[in-house]
Amino acid sequence: MKILNLFELSAQNRAKLAALGDVEVIDGDKLGGNAKNIDVIYGWGKPAESVLAQSNKLKFVQSNSAGVDYLPLAEFKAKQISLANVSGIHAEPISEMVLAYILSFARGIEASHAARREHNWIGDQIRNQIYTLTNRTVVIFGTGHIGQGIAEKLKAFGVTTIGVSRHGRPAAHFDRVVTDKSGTVEAAKADFVVNIMPLTAETRHFFNPAFFDQMENQPVFINVGRGPSVDTKALIDALDTHQLAGAALDVFENEPLEATSPLWEMDNVIITPHISGGFREYGQAAFNIFYKNLTTFIQTGTIAINQVNLSAGY
Amino acid sequence: MKILNLFELSAQNRAKLAALGDVEVIDGDKLGGNAKNIDVIYGWGKPAESVLAQSNKLKFVQSNSAGVDYLPLAEFKAKQISLANVSGIHAEPISEMVLAYILSFARGIEASHAARREHNWIGDQIRNQIYTLTNRTVVIFGTGHIGQGIAEKLKAFGVTTIGVSRHGRPAAHFDRVVTDKSGTVEAAKADFVVNIMPLTAETRHFFNPAFFDQMENQPVFINVGRGPSVDTKALIDALDTHQLAGAALDVFENEPLEATSPLWEMDNVIITPHISGGFREYGQAAFNIFYKNLTTFIQTGTIAINQVNLSAGY
Missing domain, CATH: 3.40.50.720 (NAD(P)-binding Rossmann-like Domain)
Structure with a gap:
């Protein structure tokens, strides 16, 4: 053989x-x-x-x-x-990555990074703006073992975890699971929205202008699934218009992310080079x-x- | 009244x-x-x-x-x-901050930030270098309620937690607690060293050249306690000579951190402006x-x- x-x-x-x-x-x-x-x-x-x-x-x-x-x-x-x-084998490394992203936004590390370019000490501006994860809501698109791994870690921080899947069946570590259609409604009210869906014909450009337009609570959008599930132009627009408070992106429509992408220079955007599953x-x-x-x-x-x-x- | x-x-x-x-x-x-x-x-x-x-x-x-x-x-x-x-009231916010720092280093977010200035996609260089927290060792100087809160969160990630205190008495969520003297020996073999001790005559410049010289495993040093517990010049030297793999600093000997401090421009150093307890x-x-x-x-x-x-x- x-x-x-x-x-x-x-x-x-x-x-x-x-x-x-x-x-x-x-x-x-x-x-x-x-x-x-x-x-x-x-x-x-x-x-x-x-x-x-x-x-x-x-x-x-x-x-x-x-x-x-x-x-x-x-x-x-x-x-x-x-x-x-x-x-x-990806549940642990990707869960840890998602927790790192979420905590970086919640605890003001991302904001501190942006100010750092100017050697700017912004303690008094952000100390009362930052927050803990207690009672925050995270909506996770994808309730397979990686989604469940993310939810498990989040529960250790007192987070309300809502899963979204095609079938809407209950899954471990989720407070509840809803179907695709209700998913956008849940995401609209969430603090963080995480994509870990596989890429299929149905998930391609799932996160499009119509999706971002419905966000009510300025969530942070996190993609550790597949790049083409996101309409990149719509994502950039949603960041520019503050429909989103920020984004953490490990995957992109084109990889490596082209050097000319505006994402590289945007504040409140964490970029990692498709490493979330690595260890x-x-x-x-x-x-x-x-x-x-x-x-x-x-x-x-x-x-x-x-x-x-x-x-x-x- | x-x-x-x-x-x-x-x-x-x-x-x-x-x-x-x-x-x-x-x-x-x-x-x-x-x-x-x-x-x-x-x-x-x-x-x-x-x-x-x-x-x-x-x-x-x-x-x-x-x-x-x-x-x-x-x-x-x-x-x-x-x-x-x-x-x-600081246990939850500071615990979350420490987890954010540790995960940022472990998962390659800090390395990605450094490469980002050049729009540099370093996935292939770091994907197999980054790691999960499973079975890592974190030594925490200070086993009061904040230290215990940090240890509790770390246990959810499979970390071995070693506390250091004057008395060395067991404390919740620590796999073991040692006294000051043994603390340096434990820190020498750790992946991360966290300071959350109060500032007293005994803890002033506790983290000095003699301490950093003993590090064997290139730990990341994290200070969420008090700035003057650290000899800043010794810390910078330890980073320059790679006795430390990196540092995450929320407190400094002089605050605000002076705009001329070399720390602002150092790679593998996370700087936050004394916000770790804020929410x-x-x-x-x-x-x-x-x-x-x-x-x-x-x-x-x-x-x-x-x-x-x-x-x-x-």
Whole structure:
């Protein structure tokens, strides 16, 4: 069995794969004429495309991300290729990132950063303006395990957590969950609005002028989901017109965020370079999922965990 | 009974004081010739000094801060003036501030801010460098209610919490508490070091070259206690020589921080303008303590809660 590796593999993990017996790992830069013989792909990238075009043996792709919107899902479905994501390992890092954003706004750190450029001490101006999270309301679009992880952390700070999902079913750590339609009504009254929805046809430009126009309470908008769920021009307008008090953005319609984007220079906007799910042990955590799936795949031809529904897209 | 008000009083709270009967509230700017007739001071400032010099009736001062190092404690003691602080209302806002600082460093927000000046997208450089708080170690100097509040929040993130106090007695939410001497040894191995000690003769310049020289693990240093507990020059040297990975500072030896301070321009340093204890409802929370003490003082001549030990200084 030939595995095309397009992510990262420690020496220890390469040894673990070798110990499985009939397994050969080929790194992306050494694919050469092997594209037609690949059975499994770990990660994704240019070399994967030639495998997809040439190999009839490809039956399992293990992505190294949670979102899989960048993959040719229809082609996977047509060719009966099983796809797994690494959903589950992002809850802790993304939850912590969202708490960092929210606390930075609540506690005046973002305001202090802006004043700092002028060496400006604004204690007396903001000391009575800043606030604690107690009894604040955060509306989270997406109630999967990451959304639940965010809600769990927020509950430790006395926050009211409202989830929004297609089905509106109750989920752990949410005070209540509503459906998409009611979500905007809830967001309108919230202190913070968080997007962690997957990108699908339905969520593309979900956060558009119509959405921002309904905000009543000047929330801070946080995107740790996918960039194209947001209409960037509408977001910038909503910030300019103070429909939003601020934004914290980890993902963007175009990544890297173009150097000419006005977002870079806007006050009350935190920009991070698509890192919210990252952490030092990510490679090992992703490998653990891949290894579990690979061993099952070798034995049974199916995968054990994290299989993506290729029609739903997540 | 005449009360000199040097803090803030809402109309509602003024009415509550008036309802106590023989109570007259005099605001600082209307003190005039009344200095010698003042019985009680709420807050502190210039007019209080003339009261202290002239009034034999002054028997109770309710400060509007937790730390009281800026007050003439020896004179209070000699004149048998009872002093109360508002300790207890800062735990939530300061805990949230410390979590914001720590998460900003852990999750790469501080690094992203530094890169942002150049519109620089550093995702690939830092995504695998950043980390979650799980199993990190935070050493907190000061195990009173604020220290405990910080530790409580950190436990929600899976952090190992080590407290340092003079007595070394166990305290809530700390995995363990050690005495001053062992504190430096613990700090040397920590990921974050937090100061929330009161300022006393013993804590002045506690964080000095000898302290920073012992750091082995490049911790981030956080000061939400008092500025003079830190030797600023030693702190800057420790940052320059990478004995520290960074710092988050809310208090300074001189406040406002002078515009010429090199700290303003240093990367990996978060500066906030002495706001960590602030929040919108602070005035009401402080008044609640004052009101409780005042009613007891009127009835019995003593105060009910938050009395400062004038010899210890906190």
